[in-house]
Amino acid sequence: MGMRKVAIVGAGITKFVRRAQETGKELSWQASKMALDSCGITLDDVDMVTLGTAPDAFDGVHMKGEYLADGAGAHRKPYMRHYVGGGTGVFSPIHGWMHVASGMADICLVVAEEKMSSCHPHPQGAFLTIFDHTTEQPLKPTLIWIFALEMNRYMQTYGISKADIARVSVKNKHNALDHPSAQVAEEITVEDVLASETLCWPVNRLDISPASDGAAAVVLASERVARRLTDKPIWIDGVGMSIDSAYWATRDLSYPRYVETAARMAYDMAGIKEPAKEIHIAEPYDPFDYKELHHMEGLMLCPRGEAARLTAEGYTARDGNLPICPSGGALGVGNPIAATGLMKVIEIFLQLRGEAGKRQVPGKPTCGLAQAWGDLMQMGTVIVLRS
Amino acid sequence: MAITEKMTKTTTPTHWEGDIPVRFVYTYGLAGETFFRAIKDKGTFLATRCDACDVTFLPPKIYCDRCFEELDKFVDVGTIGHVDTFTVTFKNMDGSDKAKPRILAMIRIDGTDGGIIHYLEGISIEEVALGLPVKAIFKPKGQRKGGIEDIIGFGPVE
Numbered sequence: 001m002g003m004r005k006v007a008i009v010g011a012g013i014t015k016f017v018r019r020a021q022e023t024g025k026e027l028s029w030q031a032s033k034m035a036l037d038s039c040g041i042t043l044d045d046v047d048m049v050t051l052g053t054a055p056d057a058f059d060g061v062h063m064k065g066e067y068l069a070d071g072a073g074a075h076r077k078p079y080m081r082h083y084v085g086g087g088t089g090v091f092s093p094i095h096g097w098m099h100v101a102s103g104m105a106d107i108c109l110v111v112a113e114e115k116m117s118s119c120h121p122h123p124q125g126a127f128l129t130i131f132d133h134t135t136e137q138p139l140k141p142t143l144i145w146i147f148a149l150e151m152n153r154y155m156q157t158y159g160i161s162k163a164d165i166a167r168v169s170v171k172n173k174h175n176a177l178d179h180p181s182a183q184v185a186e187e188i189t190v191e192d193v194l195a196s197e198t199l200c201w202p203v204n205r206l207d208i209s210p211a212s213d214g215a216a217a218v219v220l221a222s223e224r225v226a227r228r229l230t231d232k233p234i235w236i237d238g239v240g241m242s243i244d245s246a247y248w249a250t251r252d253l254s255y256p257r258y259v260e261t262a263a264r265m266a267y268d269m270a271g272i273k274e275p276a277k278e279i280h281i282a283e284p285y286d287p288f289d290y291k292e293l294h295h296m297e298g299l300m301l302c303p304r305g306e307a308a309r310l311t312a313e314g315y316t317a318r319d320g321n322l323p324i325c326p327s328g329g330a331l332g333v334g335n336p337i338a339a340t341g342l343m344k345v346i347e348i349f350l351q352l353r354g355e356a357g358k359r360q361v362p363g364k365p366t367c368g369l370a371q372a373w374g375d376l377m378q379m380g381t382v383i384v385l386r387s
Numbered sequence: 388m389a390i391t392e393k394m395t396k397t398t399t400p401t402h403w404e405g406d407i408p409v410r411f412v413y414t415y416g417l418a419g420e421t422f423f424r425a426i427k428d429k430g431t432f433l434a435t436r437c438d439a440c441d442v443t444f445l446p447p448k449i450y451c452d453r454c455f456e457e458l459d460k461f462v463d464v465g466t467i468g469h470v471d472t473f474t475v476t477f478k479n480m481d482g483s484d485k486a487k488p489r490i491l492a493m494i495r496i497d498g499t500d501g502g503i504i505h506y507l508e509g510i511s512i513e514e515v516a517l518g519l520p521v522k523a524i525f526k527p528k529g530q531r532k533g534g535i536e537d538i539i540g541f542g543p544v545e
Contacts, residue, residue: 019412021415021417022414022417023417026418060409070448070452071452075453118411119410125410128408128409129405
């Protein structure tokens with residue numbers, strides 16, 4: 001398509017916590033500085049900056065992109081904020097990729113930030129008004145409603161139990177024990193998940209990721225610059241995005257068709273014909289445990305309805321055939337929305353470099369993907385990386 | 388309705404009212420914690436300085452936004468500055484007249500590249516001018532809570 005090759009050459013990430021003393025700007029600076037230092041460049045070397053962050057209502061700052069700009073390293077540089085809800089964090093490097101692939105920038109700093117603790121008493125409050133004001137808001141919906149309806153539909157369609165799904169939470173919280181940024185890493189059992197309080201059946205508390213504060217950043221470079229900066233560039237070989245209608249009641253909730261569409265776009269670009277074989281490692285978005293399974297199927301990493309069985313067999317464990325969320329995911333590391341998606345991209349970056357430390361998966365993976373999902377349960381964002 | 392027509396009866400369509408019920412809890416941040424603690428406990432302003440970029444940040448930052456280096460040394464820059472620009476507010480939020488017009492100014496604190504937006508106190512509209520020296524007026528120590536409202540305003544330098 002006449003576009004330049006783009007690599008990730010550096011990454012940084014803060015701790016994910018329930019309430020950070022740092023402001024959103026300070027969190028953004030910590031992650032961005034870490035990313036620049038990791039590849040030995042300074043802010044002077046950065047041509048453009050792009051920042052991903054979810055609703056302004058989380059941080060409680062309207063025009064949050066503008067507010068965060070100087071913390072994200074955008075001082076007197078071309079700068080854009082992007083936002084596709086929960087899909088933002090994986091859209092972030094796609095947005096940066098556009099700047100570099102097009103030739104506009106040789107180095108683009110990509111930052112993702114969220115400070116959800118500002119929203120009081122809980123960020124769920126900000127979700128109350130995302131629903132249609134005529135047909136849904138009068139019913140006083142919460143965000144968990146939709147997940148509960150979708151999870152139930154998914155379970156019934158494929159005959160999957162709550163215990164089958166709980167294994168994802170157990171796996172991810174375990175994996176997160178090895179992640180230095182982790183907020184809710186712990187050894188738990190399927191019984192713990194099933195015994196945690198029911199919030200909105202079939203969703204229990206331990207089926208859900210927490211609200212978090214945190215930031216992450218990556219440095220993207222054109223091929224020429226990337227080869228000068230590092231011996232281990234990780235190439236962005238495919239990107240995909242797809243959005244469905246916000247009127248979620250009109251679609252089949254058992255299968256995220258829009259994730260499949262986004263994945264197909266990324267696979268076509270990366271020349272991937274058989275994703276289940278060619279993708280060695282993946283970080284699908286897991287704000288709820290069943291969503292990891294739902295997304296694995298939408299990404300065509302396994303046949304529909306099979307993800308739960310594969311999880312039970314250990315296929316998706318860190319030492320399994322297809323490690324899924326070896327970082328610990330949103331369920332274990334935490335879920336500062338935009339920063340979570342970029343954390344997942346960073347995990348694939350580190351794994352493909354062989355620099356994931358205690359989290360390193362065996363078998364020297366060379367191709368991985370990260371995926372996020374959001375807006376009003378309608379947005380799929382996918383990125384395919386290769387070493 | 389053509390684009391040139393003005394809708395005069397906005398209540399004509401059947402409608403209902405709603406709100407977005409969110410509240411917030413903010414933190415000072417690492418720099419803000421130090422800055423406001425100095426206001427509360429000592430009645431003075433702290434700034435951070437980047438020697439490489441020759442910039443003194445007030446309010447302070449823990450990083451230089453030009454070069455991104457960490458700034459961890461806070462310096463006391465005192466509470467005197469000068470009016471960099473000002474405006475006079477005549478109306479309340481609801482459009483009603485203020486009992487007394489107030490002067491809102493951007494005060495450049497001496498020895499810094501930064502400033503504080505605040506009201507002028509004890510300075511009339513006739514007296515105010517760009518470059519006028521001013522000094523922060525703080526609430527009594529016992530009433531200070533660590534916030535921008537610990538400053539009553541900026542007044543004349545005796």
